Amino acid sequence: MARARSEERRAEILRAALEVIAERGYRGASLASVAERVGLTQQGLLHYFPTKEALLVAVLDERDQWDTGGAGLSTAAWRMDLLASLVEYNAMRPGIVQTFSALLGESVTDEHPAKEFFTQRYALVREGMAAALRMEYGERLPGGLTPEQAAPLLVAVLDGLQYQWLLDPGSVDMPGAFRDFLTLLRPE
Amino acid sequence: MARARSEERRAEILRAALEVIAERGYRGASLASVAERVGLTQQGLLHYFPTKEALLVAVLDERDQWDTGGAGLSTAAWRMDLLASLVEYNAMRPGIVQTFSALLGESVTDEHPAKEFFTQRYALVREGMAAALRMEYGERLPGGLTPEQAAPLLVAVLDGLQYQWLLDPGSVDMPGAFRDFLTLLRPE
DNA sequence: ATTATCTATAGATCTATAGATAATGC
DNA sequence: ATTATCTATAGATCTATAGATAATGC
Numbered sequence: 282m283a284r285a286r287s288e289e290r291r292a293e294i295l296r297a298a299l300e301v302i303a304e305r306g307y308r309g310a311s312l313a314s315v316a317e318r319v320g321l322t323q324q325g326l327l328h329y330f331p332t333k334e335a336l337l338v339a340v341l342d343e344r345d346q347w348d349t350g351g352a353g354l355s356t357a358a359w360r361m362d363l364l365a366s367l368v369e370y371n372a373m374r375p376g377i378v379q380t381f382s383a384l385l386g387e388s389v390t391d392e393h394p395a396k397e398f399f400t401q402r403y404a405l406v407r408e409g410m411a412a413a414l415r416m417e418y419g420e421r422l423p424g425g426l427t428p429e430q431a432a433p434l435l436v437a438v439l440d441g442l443q444y445q446w447l448l449d450p451g452s453v454d455m456p457g458a459f460r461d462f463l464t465l466l467r468p469e
Numbered sequence: 470m471a472r473a474r475s476e477e478r479r480a481e482i483l484r485a486a487l488e489v490i491a492e493r494g495y496r497g498a499s500l501a502s503v504a505e506r507v508g509l510t511q512q513g514l515l516h517y518f519p520t521k522e523a524l525l526v527a528v529l530d531e532r533d534q535w536d537t538g539g540a541g542l543s544t545a546a547w548r549m550d551l552l553a554s555l556v557e558y559n560a561m562r563p564g565i566v567q568t569f570s571a572l573l574g575e576s577v578t579d580e581h582p583a584k585e586f587f588t589q590r591y592a593l594v595r596e597g598m599a600a601a602l603r604m605e606y607g608e609r610l611p612g613g614l615t616p617e618q619a620a621p622l623l624v625a626v627l628d629g630l631q632y633q634w635l636l637d638p639g640s641v642d643m644p645g646a647f648r649d650f651l652t653l654l655r656p657e
Numbered sequence: 658a659t660t661a662t663c664t665a666t667a668g669a670t671c672t673a674t675a676g677a678t679a680a681t682g683c
Numbered sequence: 684a685t686t687a688t689c690t691a692t693a694g695a696t697c698t699a700t701a702g703a704t705a706a707t708g709c
Contacts, residue, residue, distance in 0.1 A: 304579040308497040325688050379577055386574005389567055389635040391492040400636045424652035433646050437629025445621055447577040448588045458621050464612035465653050513662050
């Protein structure tokens with residue numbers, strides 16, 4: 282039973298870390314503020330994650346689960362209509378989107394501990410998207426683009442819309458805009 | 470002459486601040502590290518900008534100048550070929566792009582001092598882009614999109630590509646990908 | 658007088674280590 | 684024994700204020 286308790290505690294801590302990172306970013310998040318949310322002291326938290334960076338790594342690992350719907354990144358399991366649903370779902374959980382967007386933004390700074398993670402992740406995602414586009418629309422997309430050319434644009438639209446939407450949810454219809462983009466990509 | 474000296478000093482400090490923000494983000498940037506770069510103590514720097522936030526505001530104000538090529542954000546002065554050139558130019562100054570991207574990423578976190586700035590800026594930019602798209606391509610774009618529908622996508626692609634490019638410049642051809650996107654937008 | 662800088666310092670934080678104490682599991 | 688937490692604390696930082704000192708501009 283102890284094992285289970287411990288796992289629960291870890292999960293609680295990760296959830297709290299997600300929140301605090303959404304609010305302040307990774308660099309701005311203090312272990313003490315995460316600890317406080319789960320009723321621990323900062324030192325108590327370090328019993329579960331020995332360093333701040335270890336906590337971040339755990340957050341990123343976990344995040345990869347939900348985000349892909351468990352499907353995994355590299356598989357060509359993306360389908361455009363499912364992607365649109367994912368965006369719609371994301372529009373209902375601004376907290377998660379905010380955590381992710383804050384981390385991506387920070388990750389481009391020097392020596393950021395999430396840099397490697399995002400670099401590899403994006404390479405995989407572009408690959409997966411290209412495969413999915415090929416499967417769905419074939420070898421040529423509008424404008425004569427190849428799936429490999431369209432994939433980074435698809436990813437860019439997903440990320441870029443998140444920033445605009447987080448800054449001004451009332452002015453930006455994220456799911457609608459994404460569907461608009463898919464319209465552009467669909468061969469007539 | 471004293472005035473001129475002072476202005477120079479300010480400009481030096483702003484340049485240093487840009488660099489440090491690129492490296493560590495705003496929250497991670499310390500006044501002391503900015504001061505050190507211009508050969509001042511942290512307290513000496515506070516003579517020119519009374520608070521850290523005042524320094525950030527000055528950085529953001531200045532940045533708006535170059536970024537628009539001085540043209541201003543709200544004008545419909547954007548032309549798609551000029552935008553493509555701007556992206557090409559940006560690809561030659563990763564430091565600036567990194568400053569901007571780090572700040573945008575951070576700005577979605579709670580109570581970030583640049584949040585208001587980016588929110589208003591993006592509203593203006595979307596407006597300007599829509600006007601530019603209308604002027605250039607008319608009322609209907611591929612897929613039947615209106616200029617107002619395409620504008621947020623255009624902005625999203627610009628931002629999103631910057632993140633992918635900063636993380637992995639060797640794998641992402643930012644200017645090329647942007648031109649690909651323009652191909653999608655151009656009515657046949 | 659004003660401007661440019663500096664030293665000193667207050668008052669908060671922050672991460673991480675050391676080591677104690679209590680509870681749980683064999 | 685191991686696990687979960689705590690107190691104490693070291694050692695860095697960080698921003699900002701106070702007040703001194705030197706140089707510059709009238």
